Amino acid sequence: MITRLRKESKRILTPLALGLAKFGLTGNALTTVGLLLSIAYFVLFYFTRDILIALILMILSSLSDALDGEVARITHKAGSRGAFLDSSFDRLEDALFISPLSLYFSPILVALLVGISLTIPYLRAKAESLGIRAEGRGIIERGERLIFVVILLLMLIIIPYLAQYMFYIFIILSIVTVIQRFQLVLSALPK
Helix, strand or coil, X not given: CHHHHHHHHHHHHHHHHHHHHHCCCCHHHHHHHHHHHHHHHHXXXXXXXXXXXXXXXXXXXXXHHHHHHHHXXXXXXXXXXXXXXXXXXXXXHHHHHHHHHHHCCCHHHHHHHHHHHHHHHHHHHHHHHCCCCCCCCCCCCHHHHHHHHHHHHHHHHHXXXXXXXXXXXXXXXXXXXXXXXXXXXXXXXXX
């Protein structure tokens, strides 16, 4: 879903990326900054339970992640090394963003959500290694997962009694995405 908005977001991200490139920042440096911010999110959120600081760090980390590839393309330094770092760090960031939700929701369900959230991009990578296009397939990709975490954090501040229901919706939609990806791949493979 968010994948479809990438072209629109480039109008905002490209000028920011140009500015960062002029300062000499590389895509890989931004990828690393995103990971460091997600680690700060995890540590500060876990030890302080300050949702507002967590939100700010998560947004900054996500912005770094949105800009890293654009900076790499602008500076003509996009390559397999950066792609590997980006996708690997994204998985670590996903786990770091979701895990502290266990402070507010069932730890076993949060662990399940982390596992499902790591399975979704794995299925995409495996599908694409088999020659099956999987980007944009499934109801919850990474962008939507990050938005769900932001919404959950906001709900914990504003309307905590509804946050539990939103958390269950997050899990259900993530499971649906896994099923959608399995169906996509299995229907494209010879029987």
